[in-house]
Amino acid sequence: MTGPSPDPMVAGDRQNTGRGRPGFKLDLARCVGCGACVLACRIENQLPMGVSWRRVLQVNQPRIGGGPTYHLSVACHHCENPPCVRACPSGALKKGPDGLVSLDSGRCIGCRYCEMACPFGAPSFDVDAGVMTKCHLCHHRLAEGSSPACVAACPTEALGYMPSHGGERAAGSKDEEERAEERQAEERQAEERQAEERKAFAPAAGIPGFGDPTGARPGYWVADPGGTIRSEWFLQLKALLGTEGEGPHDPA
Amino acid sequence: MNRRIVRTVCPRNCYCTCGMLVTVEDGRIVRIEGDPENPATAGEVCLKGLSYVERVSHPDRLTSPLRRKKNGELESVSWDEALDRIVAALWAIRKESGPLAVLHYEGSGSHGALSGLAEAFWNPYGGVTRPHGDLCWPAGLEATRLTYGANWHNHPILTRDSRFILLWGHNPAETNIHQWRLILEAQEEGATLAVVDPRSTDSTDAADVHLQPRPGTDGALALGMAQVIVAEGLHDADFLRDHALGVEPYLECISAFPLERTSSITGLEAEEIRTLARAYARGNPALLVAGFGLQRHRHAGQAMRAVALLPALTGKLGIPGGGWQYANLSSHCLGPPPLLPSSEGTQTRSFPTSRLGRSLQHLRDPPLRAAWFEKANPVSQHPRTKEVIRGFAGLELVVVVDQFLTDTARLAHYVLPAKSLFEEEDLVTAYWHPYLQLRQKVLDAPVGVNTETQIWRELCLRFGFTTEAFDMDPMERLRAMLPEGHEDALEGLRERPMDLSNRGEVAWEDHEFETPSGRVEFTSEAATQLWGVDSVPSYEAPPEGYESELANRYPLQLLTCKTRERIHSQFGNLDGIREVERPRVLDIHPEDATSRGLEEGDVARIWNGRGSAEAPVHINPGLRKGVIHVLEGRCVPDDPWVNLVTGDGITDMGYGATFYECRVEVEPA
Numbered sequence: 033m034t035g036p037s038p039d040p041m042v043a044g045d046r047q048n049t050g051r052g053r054p055g056f057k058l059d060l061a062r063c064v065g066c067g068a069c070v071l072a073c074r075i076e077n078q079l080p081m082g083v084s085w086r087r088v089l090q091v092n093q094p095r096i097g098g099g100p101t102y103h104l105s106v107a108c109h110h111c112e113n114p115p116c117v118r119a120c121p122s123g124a125l126k127k128g129p130d131g132l133v134s135l136d137s138g139r140c141i142g143c144r145y146c147e148m149a150c151p152f153g154a155p156s157f158d159v160d161a162g163v164m165t166k167c168h169l170c171h172h173r174l175a176e177g178s179s180p181a182c183v184a185a186c187p188t189e190a191l192g193y194m195p196s197h198g199g200e201r202a203a204g205s206k207d208e209e210e211r212a213e214e215r216q217a218e219e220r221q222a223e224e225r226q227a228e229e230r231k232a233f234a235p236a237a238g239i240p241g242f243g244d245p246t247g248a249r250p251g252y253w254v255a256d257p258g259g260t261i262r263s264e265w266f267l268q269l270k271a272l273l274g275t276e277g278e279g280p281h282d283p284a
Numbered sequence: 285m286n287r288r289i290v291r292t293v294c295p296r297n298c299y300c301t302c303g304m305l306v307t308v309e310d311g312r313i314v315r316i317e318g319d320p321e322n323p324a325t326a327g328e329v330c331l332k333g334l335s336y337v338e339r340v341s342h343p344d345r346l347t348s349p350l351r352r353k354k355n356g357e358l359e360s361v362s363w364d365e366a367l368d369r370i371v372a373a374l375w376a377i378r379k380e381s382g383p384l385a386v387l388h389y390e391g392s393g394s395h396g397a398l399s400g401l402a403e404a405f406w407n408p409y410g411g412v413t414r415p416h417g418d419l420c421w422p423a424g425l426e427a428t429r430l431t432y433g434a435n436w437h438n439h440p441i442l443t444r445d446s447r448f449i450l451l452w453g454h455n456p457a458e459t460n461i462h463q464w465r466l467i468l469e470a471q472e473e474g475a476t477l478a479v480v481d482p483r484s485t486d487s488t489d490a491a492d493v494h495l496q497p498r499p500g501t502d503g504a505l506a507l508g509m510a511q512v513i514v515a516e517g518l519h520d521a522d523f524l525r526d527h528a529l530g531v532e533p534y535l536e537c538i539s540a541f542p543l544e545r546t547s548s549i550t551g552l553e554a555e556e557i558r559t560l561a562r563a564y565a566r567g568n569p570a571l572l573v574a575g576f577g578l579q580r581h582r583h584a585g586q587a588m589r590a591v592a593l594l595p596a597l598t599g600k601l602g603i604p605g606g607g608w609q610y611a612n613l614s615s616h617c618l619g620p621p622p623l624l625p626s627s628e629g630t631q632t633r634s635f636p637t638s639r640l641g642r643s644l645q646h647l648r649d650p651p652l653r654a655a656w657f658e659k660a661n662p663v664s665q666h667p668r669t670k671e672v673i674r675g676f677a678g679l680e681l682v683v684v685v686d687q688f689l690t691d692t693a694r695l696a697h698y699v700l701p702a703k704s705l706f707e708e709e710d711l712v713t714a715y716w717h718p719y720l721q722l723r724q725k726v727l728d729a730p731v732g733v734n735t736e737t738q739i740w741r742e743l744c745l746r747f748g749f750t751t752e753a754f755d756m757d758p759m760e761r762l763r764a765m766l767p768e769g770h771e772d773a774l775e776g777l778r779e780r781p782m783d784l785s786n787r788g789e790v791a792w793e794d795h796e797f798e799t800p801s802g803r804v805e806f807t808s809e810a811a812t813q814l815w816g817v818d819s820v821p822s823y824e825a826p827p828e829g830y831e832s833e834l835a836n837r838y839p840l841q842l843l844t845c846k847t848r849e850r851i852h853s854q855f856g857n858l859d860g861i862r863e864v865e866r867p868r869v870l871d872i873h874p875e876d877a878t879s880r881g882l883e884e885g886d887v888a889r890i891w892n893g894r895g896s897a898e899a900p901v902h903i904n905p906g907l908r909k910g911v912i913h914v915l916e917g918r919c920v921p922d923d924p925w926v927n928l929v930t931g932d933g934i935t936d937m938g939y940g941a942t943f944y945e946c947r948v949e950v951e952p953a
Contacts, residue, residue: 062468064457064486066848067864068331074860075315075337081859088864095906100489184317187328187461188468 053131054169055110055194056183062190065090065103072185073107076170083156085167086182105191107182108133108154108167116166119149124164131196132171137163169193286310291319291778293712293721294333295705296851297392297420299460301714302329303781306706306726313337313706313726321780324440324717325462331848331864338860339704340727345687346701347732358689358699363734363742366698371746373654373681374409381650383410384633389640391660392420393854396710396723397765398737399659400620403627404753405740411630413652415637417939419665421611423579426815426938427588428610430808431596433798437609438571439789440717444469445605448567450560451479452591453502454575457486458848460716463573470605476567478560480505481577483843483871483913484906495560496908497550499841499944500826502578503587507823508546509561510538510590510597518565520599527795528596530807530819537820549823551830551908565598569605577845581826581945585937589811589821596804602793614785615713615720622764623753638932638941640666644675654681658702658736663691664853664918667930667941670895685736688857691918703735709758711765711777719781722762722774815937828931828945830910838892838947840876844916844926856919868923869902871913872950877903880950887953890914892946895928898953912950916943 065088073079073086086107093101110133117125117133124139125146135155140163146155147164155166170180178184183193287309294302303319316336318328339345349366350358377385388406390399406412428435443449443466456463464487471477471490478493479485480502488494497505513519514535524531543554550557564570572595579588592608600606635643640662644652655676666672676682676695684696693699706726713720729735734742741754763774770784799805812819828834830841849865850856856865870888882888886901890912899914907913914926933942 061471061490062465064461064464064848066331066458066461068328068334070864071331071334071860074863075334081863084863090866094903095484095489098905101486103486185328185334187318187330188465189328 053110053112053196055131055197056107056180057192057194057197058105059190059192060102060104062188063088063103063105064188064190065101065105066187068185068187069105069182069191072181073167076173076181079156079165080158080160083158083165085154085156085165087153105182106152106154108150108169109152110167110169115149115151116146116155119145121145125155132169133166134168135164135166137161137165140164290724290726291321291722291780292706292724292726293319293781294329294336295395295710295712295723296332296854297395298332298851299456299714299716300325300330300462301395301712301717301719301721302333302462303719303721304329304333308726311727313340319781322717322719322721324719326465328462330461331861332851332855335855335858335860336705338858339687339855340706341730342688342858344689344857345704345730346689346693346699347730348701350689350693350696350699352697358694366700367739367742367746370681370683370698371743374743375747377653377680378410381653382631384413384631385650385653386412387644387652387655388412388414389655389657389660389662391658391662391665392418393659393661393852394705395712397618397712397762398621398708398710400624401737401740401753403620403624404751405743405747405749407625407627407630408744408749409630409747411627411632413633413635413647415640415643416634417636417638417934417941419637419667419941419943421576421579422938422940423584423935424574424576424588424610424938427579427585428592428608430811430937431589431592431799431805432608432792433800435611435613436718436785436787437612437791438604438607440466442604442789443467443571444473446470446567446569446571447473447475447605448564448570449475449477450564450567450570450572451477451481451487451491452572452574453481453578454479454573455481455483455485455487455577455845456573456575457490459575459846461848463716476563478563480560482908482911483845484904488906493560493563495552495556497552498830498908499843499911500581500583500587500829501550501823503583503590503821503823504541504546504549505552505557506587506590506594507538507541507821508543508550508557509564510594511541511546512543512558512561513565513594513597514538516562516565518562519597523596523599523601523795527797527803529799529801529803529805533820534593534806537818537822541823549825564594567600569603570595570598570600571606571609572600573609577843577944579935580941580943582828582933582936582942583824583826584935584940584942585811585815586817586821586824589808590823593804593806593821596806601804602790602795604790607791611715612718613713613715614718614787615783617720617767617770617784618711618713618765619767620765621753621761623756625750625753636934636939638667638934638939641668641671641673641675641932644672645678651678653679654683655679656683656685657692657696658685661686661690661692661853663695664925665916665927666932667927667943668894668932669925669927671932685739690853700739701733703729703733707733708735708737709762711762717781718783718785718787720773720777720784721781722777724778725758811937817936826945827933828942828947832947834947838949839910840948840950841911841944842890842926842929842946842948843911843913843944844930844946845913846917847915850917850919852917853919854917856917856923867902868899868915870899870924870950871902871904871907873907873909873911874903874905875909876912876950877901881952882950888950889953890924890926890929890948890950892929892948894931897925897928899924899926912948 089104091102142162155164179193302325303322305317307315320327348360351361477491479488479491547554595608682696684693685700707729709725710723
């Protein structure tokens, strides 16, 4: 969790919107990694091959320990405090007052610093054009009242669009005490949910191969402002994977 | 800018049969979305549905007939040149050997009612040789028909009401994505999900219970579960008394499957079997969905009967959220195309389709001299492919109609470019949801492409046959194929998919079964009369099973399953698909790999007496030990050619194929 940012652009964002920022959400229990989101984005935005604004990562693909494979559909999170914007030396990347992290390709010098800075590898280099490209949240579709192409195409409705989230933090209107209370409430809820999930597994307990041995059910996954991934299952999986196997590196 | 949105339907051989809304701008398809008017597939299509944007205007799409030169290369020729030569050959072959020396093979690459128009050529030709049966699913269809009298099931959306879902040999997260969404919704409401599958898949990942039996032992597992259910009094005695036939012999049959024996056959823990049996029987409502996977071996029909009887044994039929789900054919209500010339006096001959390779080579009186393939890629998809290729070598004329240069097209004498689904109107039925859908024409075919309708018409003209079946208005032709009393449905179909079956959403709600006895047939005399099997669903070990003699030489069991990125050999050539497609690998259990000196990424040779195929090794601890897996659906030359290894057995009922009954050995290549 980042403190108040000294970055005037982001600080300005806080003052201007007070509503949080737009972003995607992904329900891991629903995502089967089918790739429809990737292709829908490609078609909608007429991306040439080699350029992709969305990817599907597979976590624990070898099913180590008998645990499940998770699929992570990842694109730009339009972070509250975007490392790509900070890394961009030409001012081509901007965090707009609407929360959108946008790229002015006319100003882009093709240095690819943003690509290196982004914890999600979201900016994608167009070799032919010699400039970066990235997700713009299908703002043309949003203007028509529809959702981004990747969200609209998701056949299991795992991928969602949030016009605004993280608002309570971005608004900066709450003091530390309120935030601490909220965090505690969230933690209590998470514990209750986990207890319920454990109960759901109870009938099959003790039988080899039943249930999820990591004890971690797929949960709701949103990248935090600043890029921290908050999720029990993720940490457990990461511990399980150890140094072996491939998983996305924890960007925190 | 000229922009319009056209309602149409995906005609691929797939459960979902999605309704689609296609956006066309200036004559080019720019966007494909799900048709919200189809309640089963709702607002989205899958990855493959989206990929039509690329597929329809793909640079590799064929737009000119091709002819094989003496050196084996294919060259472009005009339609007139190609059709004149084909007609000359067909004419000579009929004169010398009769019409049965020609094979007409129509696959399931694209579904539509217009396929019946081929008769308008072959009937006046005098008949033709055709395959019978099906590579995919007939054992399960016949088993369901023998048990319940018809193939239908609850409306898919009722899956949401289920509180216990048992998927058996089925992987909807990859092959029936809209069913998967409904299962997820049921799970979110508290449903328990159990899966029977020797592999770990995206479906088993979400399951609460996952049983991994030896492939081909599903019949024994079902009988063993039934034994537990009856022994513990969890069966529905009232339902059996009022609505079942032949329960006594069935009870005797299952009494031979106590837990210890079932456990030793299936390779599962006794406790696993007991838990699943209890959980299923107590589930309320509980839905049993059988996939095609468990009926691709020799004794598949009997196994499917045993599994299909579990919902009846426990009284779970006629209930929203319950029931037996295999195939729903209630949209299959269309008549043949109008004005077809009579088939009276024509000669017919057929062979079981899984025996294509042997039939091409060995049919006599007359031997096959020519073959016409459409909507099919048998050189990729047929078992025992080497025999198929040998069969091709002996033919004087092979014609292949396709959009792309497939493995089969590469071996043809003439390749005729095929239309895409957007280029001709048709009516499309489904086998999961009950909706009939209108495939509206979206675009004209590209220059150089003729529809199959036009191709048959051209052949008829050259032979001097009547062309009246082809000359009527296309929409009037479709109207004439609608069931009686629904002739005006065509207008409605422009606006939405329609269920014309009048059967309701809950299958067998009234417990009136379409069997000869009107009851669920636990004992089926028809099964014995038609197929020579026991009247009860007895279990027999598969000839290529784990305890067969072959297992000593070939200790591994090969499964060749399907996944989300392709429908068999289609779609694998598209960049947009290849970007997200997972590599085609040999999945092997770590212990099986270690004992053979195989490591991740090594190239392995999979072989048996029928042939061999190569694939990169992927160590997969999620597989049952002793089972290996390679995805079927070879599309591009780098894909593993697994059907060089699979066998051409025939299932005990329905004339199906036995792809998953395949013993092999694996070694470093």
